[in-house]
Amino acid sequence: MQPDLSELTRFLQDCPPFDVLDSSQLDWLAPRCKAVYLNEHNVDTLFAQHSPALFIVRSGAFDLFTPEHQLIERLESHDLFGFPSLLTGRAVVNTLEVVEDGIVFLISDDDFAALRQQHRGFEQYFIRAHEQRLLSQQSMTTQFSGGSASSRKRDTSDGLQQLLGQVLTRTPVVLPSTATIQQAAQRMRDEKVSSILVVDDATLVGILTDRDLRNRVVAQGLDFNLHINAVMTQAPATLTARQSLLDALTLMAQENIHHVPVLDPESARPLGMLTNTDLMKQQRSEPVMLIGALNKARSTAALIREAQQVPDYLHTFALRVADAAAVGRVLASLTDTMTRKLIHFYEQEHGVAPAAYVWLAFGSQGREDQTLSSDQDNGLLLADGLNAEQHAWFAGLGEFVCEGLAACGIPKCPGNIMASNPECRLSLQGWLERFQRWTSAPTPKALMYCQIFFDSRNVMGSKRLYQRYRERVAELGRSEFFLGNLARLQARVQVPLGLFNRFRGTETGKDSDWIDIKRYGIALVNDIVRVYSLHAGITAPRTLERLALLQKSRLLSAKDNQALADVWQFLTQLRLQHQLQVWGTEAPKNALDPDALGPLARRQLKSAFGILKNAQQGVSLKFGKTG
Amino acid sequence: MQQCWREQRYVALDLETSGLDPRVDQVLAVGWIVVEPPLLDYGQARYAVVQQQPDLKQSPVVHGLLQRDFRAAEDAQFVLQHLAEVLENAVLVCHHVGFDWQFLSAFAKAHNVRLKPLAKFDTLTFEAQRLRMQQHHLARGSLKLAACRQRYGLPDYQAHQALTDAIACGELFLAQAYHYAGRANVSLRNLLSYN
Structure with missing residues (x-):
């Protein structure tokens, strides 16, 4: 028995x-x-x-x-x-x-x-x-x-993982949009708050802050009896109670805002206001400190000085944080903040921008999966029909910001995908023509560009201009012919698994049995997910966010979706762990020796590559035949 | 016996019997686990029902055992021989070892098997001595297995069948021995002197 x-x-x-x-x-x-x-x-x-x-x-x-x-x-x-x-x-x-x-x-x-x-x-x-x-x-x-x-x-x-629902403590301070400015000011005084939520019929229509009262009312000499809808910020950026403080931090840093209404994820009813004071309470948190310090810098020299602290603080943060993806997002937020500060310094020197523009982040900054060794990928989207003088202003901006970012520790792009390059400083028309050319006549180089340029974010500038650009680019990206080419391109990446499921080294020279887990792993997941996203017309740049948006896709099963997300997270974690290990040495940042991994990590890496191999074939079958 | 108690092998054992009198009542089932301090080895644990036609005294259930369990009973001699091997050079540990040993030796004798444990250790007696030395009043029920375990912060186990109780007894033994010996190389003889 x-x-x-x-x-x-x-x-x-x-x-x-x-x-x-x-x-x-x-x-x-x-x-x-x-x-x-x-x-x-x-x-x-x-x-x-x-x-x-x-x-x-x-x-x-x-x-x-x-x-x-x-x-x-x-x-x-x-x-x-x-x-x-x-x-x-x-x-x-x-x-x-x-x-x-x-x-x-x-x-x-x-x-x-x-x-x-x-x-x-x-x-x-x-x-x-x-x-x-x-x-x-x-x-x-x-x-x-x-x-x-x-x-x-x-x-x-790490406090940044807390959900906003748990962070909000006080009941929301709410007024209808027909309240007067004076009523709003009185209410803010009585409640001792710096902002109110403007709500009509249980729907958030705007927010009003201390700063609005100063800049839009007092400074303009407006009548205090006007309704607040005349001076409030309409359709503000919002978050839901199910998002985390890290989401709030990245949003506030990226949008350069200090107040974010938090909504009920189902009913969209406003639950409260999150302010940067709430974030500052996370004092132990390096990202909050770093973003605060960068924002306080009053000169380029001071900014560069603060930026030099980033690697050390981020190192501490990375050792403590539970989620490797958080590190990439924080780094992208820091780069965004540096970029905006540099643009601001340039404007102080050369006057404000002479036309509508957008500072674009591409590649890893765009996808928010930046590492400490990621180099710059950026560009400028300009209004159409600029004159030579205006072009010269933006040329100066591109030069200044890219040099500044390099001084802040973000290396220049060896492929010259930077706003300092006139090829990456185009009007809406100019960019669309470029995308048109890439998608209709995809040379290998064009396809490589697409893998960088289709992952974009607006770091600073006109939201409307960016939205128009992004929608048109998304339309071009849906071309079956183009997707077929992208599918064949990703299929050419050889997953480093050989006969009998053995690792196959991807490097040359003495470390030839090492494996570049960025190029043959993380980038491949990004490429695979990008094809599905382009097909679905998704404009969000983050890979995990794309996968979340693809959950209802008929082309990608829920199981494969989850597997890709797992692989991406595993590889991102493995890369971060590796980068922390080789910290401060000359060792490769993205290539590692599979024999140096423990037995479990080796097995996990093999299974990750196995999943990637299948996913790669899936993309080839679904998209590779056309075009 | 002069060896450090930790170098020794122990067998924690519990029986299920049809009553309290070894002269008339039967062994129904036996459970044991090998203890090699500080480990209990679940791979060297055994549970066996050893009566096919028990005298159940009209009770359909004894120790949760049903008729069908008895139909699946193992050959008593085979089980006893296995136990004899396991007990070779090992210390038998029971909670009230006198009771179990009386049943066990009679049962073994009836099947022509000789059980020769190196020594016997009684977790009940040990606990009683310990409490007396600390001038505790021994309240009724305070020496039951579960009560003894509680004093060492050991978890409550739900099931009461021979193997679970043998495991519970083995854990109690380790707790007692470590509390008594600490880090010192206390000999087995010394440990047994409290029995």
């Missing part, structure tokens, strides 16, 4: 990710477990004698510390730990202290690996846990180690 280990299997069932296993898998696992009675007399030999292993706390309480004796987490019943060392194959360097004696289950390296192979849900949990936790709790100079994955608690170590 099989021993009845129901006490153990019931416990495991209650303990994610083991809850995804079926009863036969649990029955297989239970007799493979060991239990240790962990107490102060044997705790210091636990990792030495029993790792690598997955540890599951059954009872008791234990504190996990970094080698520098910083508390990482208190582990209690149902918490998992030790798996980062399973993932990386490296020795555990963190230490445990016993708060309360207890029972801890052990699952061996081999059994853990077998379960991961057997069950995709189980595997997914650890891929995610890996993404979410690996970098959050370890210092780069020491090795990855027995950091923990709490199975029940969501990591809230």
Whole structure:
């Protein structure tokens, strides 16, 4: 008779990710477990004698510390730990202290690996846990180690992950658009707020801020009895309660605004106002500090000085943050802020812009997946029909900002995709002609450009001009002929998996067995998702946002959609982890040695490339025949 | 016996019986787990129903065992031989070892199997001694397995069948031994002297 280990299997069932296993898998696992009675007399030999292993706390309480004796987490019943060392194959360097004696289950390296192979849900949990936790709790100079994955608690170590619904504290201060300016000012005084929401029939129609009262009312000498709809900001940018503080931070930095109404995600009813003061409360947060410091700079020299702090602060942030994608978004926001400050300094010197324009961000800044080694990809969209003098003003702007960004640490683009290049400083007509040429006669070079130029964002300038540009560009991007060419182009990228599912190096020279996970991984996901997005007419530039918008697409199944998102997140995390490891050295930033990865990371990387290979073929089949 | 207690192998065991008198009542099932401090090895755990036609005294259920469990009973001699191997050079650990041993030795003898554990350790007696030395008043029920476990902060287990109780007993033994010995290389003999 099989021993009845129901006490153990019931416990495991209650303990994610083991809850995804079926009863036969649990029955297989239970007799493979060991239990240790962990107490102060044997705790210091636990990792030495029993790792690598997955540890599951059954009872008791234990504190996990970094080698520098910083508390990482208190582990209690149902918490998992030790798996980062399973993932990386490296020795555990963190230490445990016993708060309360207890029972801890052990699952061996081999059994853990077998379960991961057997069950995709189980595997997914650890891929995610890996993404979410690996970098959050370890210092780069020491090795990855027995950091923990709490199975029940969501990591809230970084305040920027908080949802806005939880951040809003006070009830919204609301007035109808027919209230007078004086009534609004009185209300703001009584409620001690710097802004109000203007709401008609439960729908947000605008916001009014202190600054509006100063600039649009007092400075203009307007009558206080006018209705506020005459001076409010109409159709302001908004967020929903389900978005995070990071979303708020990037929006406020990108739009250069200090007040954002927060709406109910379903009914669009206004729930409250988020102000930059709410963000400043996240004082520990490096991004908030950095953006604040950049915005305060009063000269180009001061800006460059502040920008030099970015890598160090971002390094700290990246080590702590749970989500690698956050780092790319924060970097893009910082670059946006620097760009706007530089444009502002240029205007102070040379007068304001002589015509409508848009400063465009392309490529990684556009997609908000920038890294510390990403170079500039930008351009200028200008109103049609400018004279030579006006062109000269914008030529000066492009030169000044690109030089400034380079001085701020964002390298110039080797392909010269920069606003300092007249080819990237075009009128609406000029850009559309270029896109027309690329999409109708796609040379390899044109297609390469498209992969950069179709991922754009408006950093500064006329919203209307950008919108017109973006809509027309999206129309050109839907051409079947063009998509067919893009599909064939992405199919030519050789996924670095060879015979028998072995890694195949992508590099040359002595590191020829290394793999460039940007070019053959992240960029390929971006390329694949771009084809689907162009076809669907999606103009959002972020890859994960595109995938979210593609969820109802008939061409991309929900499963494949999720798999691409997982692969993108895994590779982004892996790249960030690698870049933190080679921090300050001359080692390649995007290529890594697969043999140096732990067994789990290797397996994950292989499965990521496997998914990419299939996705690549999917795009070829769906789009590659036409054109 | 002079060896450090941690170097020793233990077998935590529990029986299900049809009553309390070893002369008339039967062993119905046996559960055990091997303990190699600080580990309990679930891979060396066993549970076996060993009576095909138990005297259930009109009760349809004993220890949650049903008729169909008894129909699937294993050959008692085979199970006992396995136990004899496991107990070779190991310390038998039970909660009230005198009771279990009386049943077990009679049962083994009836099947011509010799069980020769290196020694026997009683988690109940150990706990009683410990509490007495600390001048505790021993309240009724305070020496039950669950009550003893509670004093060491060990979790409550729902199921009460021989294997779960054997595991519970094994965990209690580790808790007792570590609390008593700490880091010191206390010998097995020393540990057993409290029994």
